[in-house]
Each structure stands twice: as C-alpha cells, then as structure tokens.
Amino acid sequence: MSTESSYYDYDYNGTKDDPDIRLCNLDPNPTEVITQTYMHSLICAFGLVGNILVVITYIFYKRSKTMTDVYLVNVAVADLTFVLALPFIIYNEQHRWIMGAVVCKVLRSAYSINLYSGMLLLACISGDRYVAIVQARRSFGTRSSSLMYSRVICSVVWVSAAALTAPTLIYTECFEETSFGAEAASVVCQLSFSTDETAKLIKVLIPSLQMAIGFLLPLLVMMFCYSCITCTLMRAQSTQRHKAIRVVLVVVVVFVICHLPYNVALLNHTLSLFTMRGCKAEMLKLQVLGISKNIAYLHCCLNPILYAFIGSKFRSHFRQIAMDLWCFGKKYIYSARSSRAMSDTRISGFKSSDRSNLSSFSV
Structure with missing residues (x-):
C-alpha cells in the first residue's frame, strides 16, 4: 500500500538501491x-x-436580496464548513485518529x-x-429578476466543488502507521493508494486541480473584472470613486497575499515529489508549505470583512444585530434581577409570617 508519505520520507543522499537508506523524521x-x-x-x-x-444578516435582516447577497451567504457557508472541521x-493530526473512516473522509474533504x-x-x-x-446600462432592470439564476449558479458551483473533491474523498483512508522512532503503530487519516501508479497520478492531480481551478482561474477572473471596474470608476464623475477603487485593490491584494505563497509552495512540492532529496x-519544504497553508486559511476570516461588512448596508445590519443583542442582554439581566427580587420578597414574606406565627403560638 502506498501512503501519502511514501515518496518524501527517505534520505535520498545515497542511491536508489542503497540498503542503508534512512527514514527521515518529518x-x-x-x-x-x-x-x-x-x-x-x-x-x-x-x-x-x-x-x-x-448568515444571520442574510436570513433575518436583509429583506431585499441581490445576486451578490446570494453569493456572499454561500461563501460564508463554505467558510463555515471548513472552520467547523478545522479543530477536528x-x-x-496531533493525536491518534479515533473518529472512524467515514469522518476521516468527510473532514479531509472539507478543505477541498x-x-x-x-x-x-x-x-x-x-x-x-x-x-x-461596467455593463450597468445593459443589465439595468434585469439584475433583480435574475436572483433565481444566482441560486442556480451557486448550485452548479457546489456540484463542481463536490466533483473536484471526489479524488480526495475516494482515496482518503484510515490505516495503521508506525511513526519514526515509535514502538507501536497508530491510526492515521491520510491519502492511501493500492499501487504506485495510482499514487503518482492522484498526488499530481489533486494539487494541480487546486492550483488551476482553486487559484489561477478565480485570480484571472478577478483580475479581468476588477481591472474593468477600476477603469470604469476612473471615468466616472463620483466623489466615492476613489474609495471604491481602494476597496477593489484591497480585495485583489488580500486574495493574492493569502493564496499565492501556498500555491507556489504547493507547486514546488508537487514538482519534487518523485525526485531524490535530503531530509533537511x-x-x-514541509515547514514552508505548512506556514503558507495557514496564511491561506486566514482568507476565510477576512472574507466577511472584505465582501460583506465593508459595504454600508451590511454595516448597518451589523449595527442592528449588535443593538438587538445588547437589548436582549439588558432584558435578560432585567428579568433575572426582577425574578431574584421577587424571590427575595417571597422569602422575606415567608420569614416574617413565620415569625408572627411563632410569636402567636408562644402566646
């Protein structure tokens, strides 16, 4: 059985057939x-x-929903899916896998x-x-009626994401593995293959799809669309155009900063999978890959700020949520104090009546 680490856990300072090849502690x-x-x-x-x-803003506070709102809530759901799976x-990864094969497949597929x-x-x-x-005149009057199309597009996106995640879902397995220097085997959740040919194909296919469809395609679309938007805003006679342009630049720059380092490290790692290299x-390489992956993870925290709360409407809804939570908290505190005061009044009344009964009994 070929596991995920089969091609990068050896010290390749010697020859391929050298019997003294040492395992690396990675x-x-x-x-x-x-x-x-x-x-x-x-x-x-x-x-x-x-x-x-x-999600709360979209469901409870946003009455008139647009295509962008539908996309935003779906992005939030996608980020929540990963954020909830990340602790597990x-x-x-740091302990023995105890959650079974099905959960192993589901959690490993959450990132994809x-x-x-x-x-x-x-x-x-x-x-x-x-x-x-850019196409404001042509699209005038049609965007509000195309809300259904945005939901259809989101459905297509989710189906495509599931199809692209299929290799990870299929080849992720639970199996016992003996770590470097460990006496007993432990259960791990990793990619596992029956043949070396399958391992080579899938271990190149998965990162290639991630880089091509998960990074390059969205980046090219964003670069084209936001370049055209910037040119249109520059020609517009509006006092808000500079603020809008800054927002566009921030969105693109943050996207590149978060995802470019990880994709470069992933490309370097993929190209060197089947070459000889030393342990150090x-x-x-694995340390750089891990750090850059953590930077890419940060994007799911920045999406609500960049795409939702940076807009005036979402900010007003957010303030309304904060006010409602504050009012709810005040009502809860007031009701708790009132119930406590009523209970204290009852207790004091019972005590006074008990004292009067005792005095009358003694007389």
Missing part, C-alpha cells in the same frame, strides 16, 4: 505544534463569528470543498460586480 517539533494550534484557534474563532454574522482535523466552492464563488462575485458597474531540504 514530524513537526513541539514549537511548531503550539504555534499552529494558536493560529488555528484564532482562525476558528474569527472565522466562526464573522461568517455566522453574515488538527486534533486528529471550501477551496473550490469559495474561490469559484468569489469569481462569481467579481463577475456580478463587473456586470453591475524536505523538512524545510
């Missing part, structure tokens, strides 16, 4: 584990709060689902803004 050191735990905790906390607020993935659906939906958002601003170089 386990992260305790400092890396602690750092990753803190980063993942922050990502989970901020990603959970921000994306839940987007990290815990089981989030990647493809989230990135393709961000491309849809940029396309919708392109139509609304492989350890450094």
Whole structure:
C-alpha cells in the first residue's frame, strides 16, 4: 500500500538501491505544534463569528436580496464548513485518529470543498460586480429578476466543488502507521493508494486541480473584472470613486497575499515529489508549505470583512444585530434581577409570617 508519505520520507543522499537508506523524521517539533494550534484557534474563532454574522444578516435582516447577497451567504457557508472541521482535523493530526473512516473522509474533504466552492464563488462575485458597474446600462432592470439564476449558479458551483473533491474523498483512508522512532503503530487519516501508479497520478492531480481551478482561474477572473471596474470608476464623475477603487485593490491584494505563497509552495512540492532529496531540504519544504497553508486559511476570516461588512448596508445590519443583542442582554439581566427580587420578597414574606406565627403560638 502506498501512503501519502511514501515518496518524501527517505534520505535520498545515497542511491536508489542503497540498503542503508534512512527514514527521515518529518514530524513537526513541539514549537511548531503550539504555534499552529494558536493560529488555528484564532482562525476558528474569527472565522466562526464573522461568517455566522453574515448568515444571520442574510436570513433575518436583509429583506431585499441581490445576486451578490446570494453569493456572499454561500461563501460564508463554505467558510463555515471548513472552520467547523478545522479543530477536528488538527486534533486528529496531533493525536491518534479515533473518529472512524467515514469522518476521516468527510473532514479531509472539507478543505477541498471550501477551496473550490469559495474561490469559484468569489469569481462569481467579481463577475456580478463587473456586470453591475461596467455593463450597468445593459443589465439595468434585469439584475433583480435574475436572483433565481444566482441560486442556480451557486448550485452548479457546489456540484463542481463536490466533483473536484471526489479524488480526495475516494482515496482518503484510515490505516495503521508506525511513526519514526515509535514502538507501536497508530491510526492515521491520510491519502492511501493500492499501487504506485495510482499514487503518482492522484498526488499530481489533486494539487494541480487546486492550483488551476482553486487559484489561477478565480485570480484571472478577478483580475479581468476588477481591472474593468477600476477603469470604469476612473471615468466616472463620483466623489466615492476613489474609495471604491481602494476597496477593489484591497480585495485583489488580500486574495493574492493569502493564496499565492501556498500555491507556489504547493507547486514546488508537487514538482519534487518523485525526485531524490535530503531530509533537511524536505523538512524545510514541509515547514514552508505548512506556514503558507495557514496564511491561506486566514482568507476565510477576512472574507466577511472584505465582501460583506465593508459595504454600508451590511454595516448597518451589523449595527442592528449588535443593538438587538445588547437589548436582549439588558432584558435578560432585567428579568433575572426582577425574578431574584421577587424571590427575595417571597422569602422575606415567608420569614416574617413565620415569625408572627411563632410569636402567636408562644402566646
């Protein structure tokens, strides 16, 4: 059986047939584990709060919904899917896998689902803004009636994301593996293959699809749409155009900063999968890959800020949510104090009546 680590856990300083090939210890050191735990905790906390607020705003506070709103709530759902799965993935990577084969497949597929659906939906958002601003005259009067089409597009995106995630879902398995220096085998959840040919194909196919469809395609769509939007805003006689252009630039720059390092590291890692390399170089490569992946994870926390709360309407709805929560908290505190005061009054009344009964009994 070929596992996920079959092609990069050896010291290739010798020849291929050298019987003295040594296994490399590629386990992260305790400092890396602690750092990753803190980063993942922050990502989970901020990603959970921000994306839940987007969903609440869409369901309970946004009355007239547009195509962009439909895309935004689907992006939030995609990010929530990954954020909720991340603690379980990290815990089981650092400990013995105890959650079974089905959960193993589901959790390992959560990142791919989030990647493809989230990135393709961000491309849809940029396309919708392109139509609304650049093609404003042609699209006038048709955007409100095309709400159903946005839901159809979102359905197509989710189906496509599921299809692209199929290789990860199929080849992810639970199996026992003996770690470097360990006496007993432990259960791990990783990609597993029956033949070397299948391993070579899938281990190149999965990162290639992630880079092509999960990064390059959305980036090209965003670059084209936002370039046209910027040119249109530059020609417009509006006092808000500079603010709008800054928002566009921030969206593109943040996307590139978050995802470019990981995709470059992933490309480098994929190209060197089947070449001979030493333990130190492989350890450094895996460290860079892990750090850049954590930076890519941050994008699910920034999406609510960049695409939702940066708009005036969503900000007003967010303020309304904060006010409602504040009022609810005040009502809860007031009701708790009132019930406590009533109970104290009853207790004092009972005590006074008891004293009067005792005095009358003694007389």
